[in-house]
Amino acid sequence: MGKSSKDKRDAYYRLAKEQNWRARSAFKLIQVDEEFDLFAHSDPDSVTRVVDLCAAPGSWSQVLSRVLIKGESFGRRAWEEKSRKEARALRSVGTENTQRPQPDGIEEGQEKKGANDEEEEEEEDQDKILKPRKNVKIVSIDLQPMAPLEGITTLKADITHPSTIPLLLKALDPELYEGDDANSPHLSPNRPHPHPVDLVLSDGAPDVTGLHDLDIYVQSQLLYAALNLAIGVLRPGGKFVAKIFRGRDVDLIYAQLKTVFKKVSVAKPRSSRASSLEAFVVCEGFKPPVKDSDGPQGSKGGLGGFDNPVFGGARPGVAGLSAGDHHRWIPPFIACGDLSSWDADASYELPPDHVSLDPVQPPTAPPYKRALELRKERGGAFGKTKSPR
Ligand SMILES: C[S@@+](CC[C@H](N)C(=O)[O-])C[C@H]1O[C@@H](n2cnc3c(N)ncnc32)[C@H](O)[C@@H]1O
Known part of the structure; x- marks a missing residue:
């Protein structure tokens, strides 16, 4: 294949x-x-x-x-962290847009910025930092x-x-x-x-x-x-x-x-x-x-x-x-695994401009190494292999 x-x-x-x-x-x-x-x-x-x-x-x-x-983080955990960050970003944009100067000079929402916001900001900072053990x-x-x-x-x-x-x-x-x-x-x-x-x-x-x-x-x-x-x-x-x-x-x-x-x-x-x-x-x-x-x-x-x-x-x-x-x-x-994740038994259409990548780490000494060498000596892949004389 x-x-x-x-x-x-x-x-x-x-x-x-x-x-x-x-x-x-x-x-x-x-x-x-x-x-x-x-x-x-x-x-x-x-x-x-x-x-x-x-x-x-x-x-x-x-x-x-x-x-x-x-x-x-990977998988669902990484996705959850990403969604949390996006939700926070949206909330902060929303807060900026609704802020209006108060008559006495106090900005709306300023009073509300209390323990919860600080906690969230702290959490956000934590998310940005990778946590090696x-x-x-x-x-x-x-x-x-x-x-x-x-x-x-x-x-x-x-x-x-x-x-x-x-x-x-x-x-x-x-x-x-x-x-x-x-x-x-x-x-x-x-x-x-x-x-x-x-x-x-x-x-x-x-x-x-x-x-x-x-x-x-x-x-x-x-x-x-x-x-x-x-x-x-x-x-x-x-x-x-x-x-x-x-x-x-x-x-x-x-x-x-x-x-x-x-x-x-x-x-x-x-x-x-x-x-x-x-x-x-x-x-x-x-x-x-x-x-x-x-x-x-x-x-x-x-x-x-x-x-x-x-x-x-x-x-x-x-x-x-x-x-x-x-x-x-x-x-x-x-x-x-999430039901929305890829189905291992299904075939998927690839975009026309799809470029197939090489494996990240080809086997260093596969058991079939000798078979590959023999195949190469005999002229190539299965189907094109010349029969040995
Ligand atoms: C499915 S692969 C493992 C893939 C690996 N978990 C990964 O994520 O890359 C199975 C591995 O079992 C190894 N294996 C089979 N018998 C073994 C044995 N008796 N001792 C050590 N490794 C063995 C094979 O060499 C092969 O690399």
Whole structure:
């Protein structure tokens, strides 16, 4: 598909390029945040440490960087701020027009300018200023190399591999692990307590084969790997957001998540195609597993979770649940994103003078790189390729 026809058939692909996002996925995170306030806009201090798993090419990390480090707003929040400013501007024009000199020299409306107006002006000044957060720490991990992003620690690692655990811990608290071999899974146990994180994101997806059951299975393994890392680093009350494919037995995953989080919901952002099985689990209120390793929540339970330094080696279990159980717990399913926003399944007419932009960040080392090289060697794109002799 050419760039221009993709622009037409995928509004979010086009918008991502226009708004400087590395991938259309940025809109999914922004829309989930609109509904679940993932970044705690009302209490910014409560979300400053975030891990972004399966992060390449990095549009979610861009969102994190721009919201947490630069203090920008997006989506509905940005629109609301803009509307507030416009309404204030209109009101002040209205006030200027109705002001008439009073006989005693006092201008009409002057008396009324009291606490409320000052509050509004103050609010307006606040709006003009970006609100970066203090002590922000963002660590992003992917199998693929990721082009650097300001203020973000990027790691090239496999989230399903045990060697990624010490890498992540060290990236989160480098000062605690000085002198340790980052590749060693056996870090010295006598170190000070590491700082847990507030939010773990995972947009992990395997290279899909088209065999649905296989793709769903491999994706669920990525989710468990992400959950395992999340359990090791999240603070009590922290949040975990991860991509899922809603396959046949997905409710087992929901039930397992519910054992370590107070609230689990399924979010479907408008930028995710309705025709796709993709959705996101939004897990809030992390309940760290109890320390007794032999108890019902102990290490003999099902989920695993590495012996994490944050909870002194406690591991989660799936109390009372195993694959054979017939517990069905259905989480709320929540559509995110404004109804007036672009429809991911619709094609849109483009203006005749539309110029198709290049992607913001082409993949640095895509798995299909060799295939592209071979195609080039053989004379060009599919359909024009000369058959090999
Ligand atoms: C849909 S993309 C993520 C897009 C990203 N959230 C963004 O906004 O740019 C899925 C990513 O999962 C990564 N991935 C798949 N398996 C992985 C694994 N075992 N460990 C780390 N990353 C993995 C892929 O390399 C791919 O970059």
